[in-house]
Amino acid sequence: MPEALKALEGVVMELEDGAFPLLRGIVPTSDLAQGFKNVDYALLVGAKPRTKGMERGDLLRDNAKIFSTQGKALSDNAKSTCLTLVVGNPANTNALIAASNAPNIPPENFSAMTRLDHDRALAQLALKLKADVATIEKMAIWGNHSATQFPDISNTLVSGKPAKEQVDDKWYRDTFIPTVQTRGAKIIEARGSSSAASAADAAIKHMHDWVLGSNDWVSMAVPSDGSYNIAKGVYCSYPVVAKGNGKYEIVQGLTLDAFAKQKIQESVKELQDEKNAVKELLKK
Amino acid sequence: MPEALKALEGVVMELEDGAFPLLRGIVPTSDLAQGFKNVDYALLVGAKPRTKGMERGDLLRDNAKIFSTQGKALSDNAKSTCLTLVVGNPANTNALIAASNAPNIPPENFSAMTRLDHDRALAQLALKLKADVATIEKMAIWGNHSATQFPDISNTLVSGKPAKEQVDDKWYRDTFIPTVQTRGAKIIEARGSSSAASAADAAIKHMHDWVLGSNDWVSMAVPSDGSYNIAKGVYCSYPVVAKGNGKYEIVQGLTLDAFAKQKIQESVKELQDEKNAVKELLKK
Numbered sequence: 001m002p003e004a005l006k007a008l009e010g011v012v013m014e015l016e017d018g019a020f021p022l023l024r025g026i027v028p029t030s031d032l033a034q035g036f037k038n039v040d041y042a043l044l045v046g047a048k049p050r051t052k053g054m055e056r057g058d059l060l061r062d063n064a065k066i067f068s069t070q071g072k073a074l075s076d077n078a079k080s081t082c083l084t085l086v087v088g089n090p091a092n093t094n095a096l097i098a099a100s101n102a103p104n105i106p107p108e109n110f111s112a113m114t115r116l117d118h119d120r121a122l123a124q125l126a127l128k129l130k131a132d133v134a135t136i137e138k139m140a141i142w143g144n145h146s147a148t149q150f151p152d153i154s155n156t157l158v159s160g161k162p163a164k165e166q167v168d169d170k171w172y173r174d175t176f177i178p179t180v181q182t183r184g185a186k187i188i189e190a191r192g193s194s195s196a197a198s199a200a201d202a203a204i205k206h207m208h209d210w211v212l213g214s215n216d217w218v219s220m221a222v223p224s225d226g227s228y229n230i231a232k233g234v235y236c237s238y239p240v241v242a243k244g245n246g247k248y249e250i251v252q253g254l255t256l257d258a259f260a261k262q263k264i265q266e267s268v269k270e271l272q273d274e275k276n277a278v279k280e281l282l283k284k
Numbered sequence: 285m286p287e288a289l290k291a292l293e294g295v296v297m298e299l300e301d302g303a304f305p306l307l308r309g310i311v312p313t314s315d316l317a318q319g320f321k322n323v324d325y326a327l328l329v330g331a332k333p334r335t336k337g338m339e340r341g342d343l344l345r346d347n348a349k350i351f352s353t354q355g356k357a358l359s360d361n362a363k364s365t366c367l368t369l370v371v372g373n374p375a376n377t378n379a380l381i382a383a384s385n386a387p388n389i390p391p392e393n394f395s396a397m398t399r400l401d402h403d404r405a406l407a408q409l410a411l412k413l414k415a416d417v418a419t420i421e422k423m424a425i426w427g428n429h430s431a432t433q434f435p436d437i438s439n440t441l442v443s444g445k446p447a448k449e450q451v452d453d454k455w456y457r458d459t460f461i462p463t464v465q466t467r468g469a470k471i472i473e474a475r476g477s478s479s480a481a482s483a484a485d486a487a488i489k490h491m492h493d494w495v496l497g498s499n500d501w502v503s504m505a506v507p508s509d510g511s512y513n514i515a516k517g518v519y520c521s522y523p524v525v526a527k528g529n530g531k532y533e534i535v536q537g538l539t540l541d542a543f544a545k546q547k548i549q550e551s552v553k554e555l556q557d558e559k560n561a562v563k564e565l566l567k568k
Binding site for chain 2: 006020187198
C-alpha cells in the first residue's frame, strides 16, 4: 500500500540503525514484483483487519484478494524454491489462496503460522507445572489458527513423563485449551493492540526451524496430505518435524482419542468453510 | 505507575508466549522496592516525555524526581553490584540523578545509553562507503545523548584504513554529524512514534557488552573522570572498551583536533547546564 511508505521509511531507518553485520540491503517498496524479485524467503505478515460490523465472509474475501495477488507475484518473481510464511489472518486460508495462485512454486513451500499457538501452549503447561519450557517435548497444535484450534497434549512429555498424567483432565479441557485458543484476544484486551513481540518471535522461530530443522516437534499449518483423516486441500496445522531446507514431515502414527478427533474435525470443518467462501479465487 | 499495570499484563503475556528457555520468572509491579529487590541488572527505559508548551527545565526537573526515586530504590533494594542502564531521556542527567541518590552502589555502575547513536553513526558511514558495518572499527560518540552529541570519526577505521581519508570533510561536518544528531526526530517524523526496535536492540547490545566485554570501542555515557578536559561530575559519552562484569576503560591517548574539542565542549556545557537545573536533587 503506497500510503504506508512513509511509515516504512521509519522501519528502514530503524533497521539501518541496528548496524546488523549480516544486513546487506533493504528494498522498501509497495511494488510486489520489485519486492519479491528473486527472494528466497517471504513473510506475509499484513492482512486486512476485521472492522466493526464487517461480516466474516467479507473479511475472508477481501483478504483472499490480497493473498491471491501476492501468491501470483511470488510465483512470477521469487525463486521457485522460495519458502513463504503467512502470518496475516485468516492465515491458513490466506496461505491456501497464495499457494493456489503460485503455479511456479510447490504448495509445500507455503505454510501458515501456528508457532505462536504452539509456544503459548508450551508456556501455559510450563506455568501450570512450574516447569521450564525446555523440559517439554512433543506439543501439538492441530487445525486452524483460530479459536477452533486444538492444542493437544495427548503425546506431550514433561521431563520425559506424559503431561496428561501430570495435569487433571478438567484443567486441560476447561482451562488450558480455551486459554491457548483465546490468548490473542486477551492480549488485545490488556495491551489495546495485537500481540507484536511474541508474534514476531514465533515467526522467526518458524522460519529458523523450517530452514535449519528442528529436533522436537513444532506446529505448522501445511497442505493436508490426508493424515489423520483430515480432508485434503486445506492448510491445516499439524505437529511436524522440520528437516531443514523447507522440508518437514508430519508426525505419523499418533493415537488420537475420541475427544481429540472431534476437536480436530471441528477445526478442519472451519477450514473447509473458509475455503468454500473464497473458492472463486482458488486456481489449482 | 499503577495506571500502566493493565498494559504491563499484556507485556507479561507476550513474554510468557515467547516460551523462552532462560526466562524463569516475571514480577510485574509498580512497587519499586519489589521490582528492584536483589536485581543484578536494571534497565530504566521510561521517562516523562516532553509535551507541548513544556519548558525544558520543567521536563528536566520532572524526570529528575522520577530518577532520584528510582536511584534511591535501587540503592535500598538491588545488589550493590547492580548495573543500571538509563535509556529514558534526558538519559545522561537522569543517570547522574539516579547514581547520586544511590549511596550503596558505585557511580560507575550507572551508565546512560549512547549505543543507539553509536550504531547510527556506524550505519551512516557504512551506507556512505557502501561498506559492511562489520568492517568499521573505533567509532566514538562524545557528550550528551542529545542533538549536541559529537559523533566522531577522527580515529575510525574502515577495512583498516582511516575513515577520514575515505569521506570528504564537508560530508562529515554537514551531513554525517547532523544526520546522527537528529536521527531520533527523523524517525518520529516517519513513524509517528519514537524509535523502538532499534533502541531496544541498542540497549541489549549495551548490556551485553557491559557484562561480557567488547573487542572494539563502544560508546557509553559514564561518570567523567576528567579525561579529555571533560569536567568531572557529569555522565558523558566516551568511547570505551568494555572489560566485562561492569568494568570498562575510557579509551585514552586520543588526539583531538580543534573542531572535535569544540564539539565535545559544547555538549559538555549542555550537560553542566542540565546538571545545574536539577542540582537540588543531587545527593553526593
